[in-house]
Amino acid sequence: MKIGVLALQGAVAEHIRSIGLAGGEGVAVKRTEQLQELDGLIIPGGESTTIGKLMRKYGFIDAVRDFAGHGKPLFGTCAGLIVLAERLEGGEEAHLGLMNMTVARNAFGRQRESFETELDVKGIETPLRAVFIRAPLIKEVGQNVDVLSTYKGEIVAAKQDRLLVSSFHPELTDDYRLHGLFLDMARAAR
Amino acid sequence: METGTSRVKRGMAEMQKGGVIMDVMSAEQAKIAEAAGATAVMALERVPSDIRAAGGVARMADPTIVEEVMAVVSIPVMAKARIGHYVEAKVLESLGVDYIDESEVLTPADEVFHINKSEFTVPFVCGAKDLGEALRRIQEGASMIRTKGEPGTGNVVEAVRHLRLINGQMRRVQNMSKDELFNEAKLLGVPYDLLLGVHETGRLPVVNFAAGGVATPADAALMMHLGADGVFVGSGIFKSENPEKFARAIVEATTHYDDYELIARVSKNLGAPMKGIEISKLSSSERMQDRGI
Numbered sequence: 001m002k003i004g005v006l007a008l009q010g011a012v013a014e015h016i017r018s019i020g021l022a023g024g025e026g027v028a029v030k031r032t033e034q035l036q037e038l039d040g041l042i043i044p045g046g047e048s049t050t051i052g053k054l055m056r057k058y059g060f061i062d063a064v065r066d067f068a069g070h071g072k073p074l075f076g077t078c079a080g081l082i083v084l085a086e087r088l089e090g091g092e093e094a095h096l097g098l099m100n101m102t103v104a105r106n107a108f109g110r111q112r113e114s115f116e117t118e119l120d121v122k123g124i125e126t127p128l129r130a131v132f133i134r135a136p137l138i139k140e141v142g143q144n145v146d147v148l149s150t151y152k153g154e155i156v157a158a159k160q161d162r163l164l165v166s167s168f169h170p171e172l173t174d175d176y177r178l179h180g181l182f183l184d185m186a187r188a189a190r
Numbered sequence: 191m192e193t194g195t196s197r198v199k200r201g202m203a204e205m206q207k208g209g210v211i212m213d214v215m216s217a218e219q220a221k222i223a224e225a226a227g228a229t230a231v232m233a234l235e236r237v238p239s240d241i242r243a244a245g246g247v248a249r250m251a252d253p254t255i256v257e258e259v260m261a262v263v264s265i266p267v268m269a270k271a272r273i274g275h276y277v278e279a280k281v282l283e284s285l286g287v288d289y290i291d292e293s294e295v296l297t298p299a300d301e302v303f304h305i306n307k308s309e310f311t312v313p314f315v316c317g318a319k320d321l322g323e324a325l326r327r328i329q330e331g332a333s334m335i336r337t338k339g340e341p342g343t344g345n346v347v348e349a350v351r352h353l354r355l356i357n358g359q360m361r362r363v364q365n366m367s368k369d370e371l372f373n374e375a376k377l378l379g380v381p382y383d384l385l386l387g388v389h390e391t392g393r394l395p396v397v398n399f400a401a402g403g404v405a406t407p408a409d410a411a412l413m414m415h416l417g418a419d420g421v422f423v424g425s426g427i428f429k430s431e432n433p434e435k436f437a438r439a440i441v442e443a444t445t446h447y448d449d450y451e452l453i454a455r456v457s458k459n460l461g462a463p464m465k466g467i468e469i470s471k472l473s474s475s476e477r478m479q480d481r482g483i
Contacts, residue, residue, distance in 0.1 A: 008445050009208040009229060011201075030446065045205045047229040047265050054227060054445055078205070105264060111288035112311045114198045117191045133201050134266065134288070172201045 001186050004029035004038040006064075008054040010046020010079060014171035015179075022179040024186070032063035040073040040186035043080030045133070045169050048105065051079055052095040061096060068098055073162035073185040081165040082136050089139060099163045100142030107137035107154075107167075119168070121157055121178065122148040128175045130156070130168035137167060162189055194311035196333065202266070202289065202313055203334035203397040206230060206420055210410065210441050211268065211399070213237050213424040217258040220267075223427070226437030230266040230289070232422070233259040238295045238342025239425035239464060242476070248296045250278040256285055268315070273482035274300020283312045289334070290314050292327075294481040295341045295424075304482060307331030317401065319352040319479055321359035321388070322378035328396055329381050335394060337418075338479040339402015342425050344466035346409045348479060349402045353416050356398070364392045402479070405430075405463045407443030407456055414447035431461030 005015040007028035016026030019042070026042075027034070035041065041064065043051070055061050068074055076084040076099075083095040085103040092105070108114070111134055119130040130151075138155035141147065149157035149166075157166040157178075162185055170178040192198075209229025214220040220231045235251040236244065250271050260267045266288035271278035273292055278299070282290050292305055294317050307314040308331030317338035318324035324335045337356070339349030363385060366374060371389055375382040387395055400413030401422035410421045421444050423437075430436040439456035446452045474480070 007208070011204045011207060013207075014204060046207070047205065047209060049224060049265060050209055050227045050229050050441070054441075057442070110286045111202055111266060111313065112283065112286060113193065114202060115191050115193045116195055116198055131197055131201055133198060133205060169201060172197060172204065 001039045004041045006043045009050045010044040015042050015044050018171045018176045018179045021176040024183045035067050043076040043083050045078035048079035048082040075164045075182045099160050101138050102140045103136050105136050124177045129173045131172045132168045135167040199313035199333035209420045211422045217262045220259040220263045224263045227441035232268045237425040242342040272296040273298040292316050294478045298481050304330050325380035325384045334397050336399040336401040341402045341478050343403050344405040344464040346403045349400050363388050407439040410440045411443045411447035429464035
C-alpha cells in the first residue's frame, strides 16, 4: 500500500515513519503528478495557512479533490484536518472543503496550552497517547460524519466515507494504530 | 492531561519543518509575513542589522510590540530573550508567546549560564555553531536548535559553516565505537547520553533550522540542500527593497529547494536584497556568534 504524505510544509518524515511501522510504504509528495501512483494521501500537521497557500499555488486543491473523487482515501492530522474541512470558524476561506464539518483553529489557545493525554478512539481497542499542539477542534459535523473520539465533550477525531481526520498528532508517538486504520481504508478502496 | 512535556515542546518545532520563520517589527509586517506563507513570526523591536547599526545594549522587545503581533496573526509568534535572562523569558511566557529564542542577537545577560529551559512550559529555540553547543542547549531544555550564523550581515557563509560543521560532527560520532564516545563526550563538553543518541540516530533529537545571514531565495534553498529542517530569515526580508516579494519567494524556494527552475523564476525582478557585510570586516566584539557557547 503506497501512501503519499503531502510535503509542502510540516511534519512529513514522522508520517512516513508511522506508515512504515503500520506496514505500508510512505512517500513525500511535492508534485501533483505523484498522486497517480498512490493508494492514499496524508495531509500532515504544520501551519494550515502555509500549506493551504502552497496547495493553491501548485494546483493541489483541484488535484486532491480529483484524487478523492476517484475514491482514494485522505487522512488529515491537525493542519491537515483544517485543510479538509468544508467550513472554518471565523469566516476564513476553506481549503479543500471536502469534509462535512465546521472547524475552529487554535481552539485550545496558544502553545503553552498544548498538551498530551490518553484518548479512546472508536475502532482502536485500548486508549492511545494523543499529542495536541495548537490544535483545532471539530465544532459541528454533518449526518454523514462518524465521530471517532471526543475530548471533554469536543470532537477530536472523525471519519466520513474515505476521509479520516484527527486534531492530534498520532505521528509524534510510536503508536501507529490510527495509521493502521487508514491503511485498512486504503486497502478497502482498492 | 499534561502541558509542557518535551514531546509537546519538540513537536511544536516539528510542525514548523520545511517552513520559513520571519523577523517582524510591527503588526503590519507580521500580516505581510503571514500572507506570504511564513510558518511563524519572530516579534522584535529591531531586526539584527539595525541592532548592529545602533550598538549599545540590545534587550527583549517592548511587550506592546509582541502583543500587537500576537493579536493580528493566527500563526505562532516567537520572541527573543537575552542569553541567561530568566526574567525576560518568564515575561515572554506570561505574554503567551509560542516560542522563546534565547538569542545571541541580544546582548547576553549572563556570560556563563544559560536559562534552565526545561522548567518552562513554553518551548525554547537556541543558536549553535557546533555539535557541542547544540547538545548543551538541548540538555538545558531547548526544544529546537538553529545555526547561529552571523545575524544581521546578509552573508550566509557563517550559517553554512555552522550547519556543515554540526552535520559533519554527527557523521563522525555515528561512526565511533562506544569506547570512543566517552572521550568525545568529554571533548565536546556534552552529556554522554545525548551523544549516544546522536551515535544511534545520526541526528539531533530536535529540529535544526538555519539562521543568521539568509538573505535570498537561493540562500534559503542552499541551507535546505545542506540539511536544515527549515529557515529563519531575520533582516533579509524587511531590509530588502520589496519585502512582500522577497517573503513569498523565500517561502517557495524553501519548499522546492531542489527545483532550480522554480528558484530561478521566483528570483526574477525581486529588487535589491539587504546590503550585506563581509564577515572579515567585523571586529571580534561585533561577532554575535561568539556569545553564549
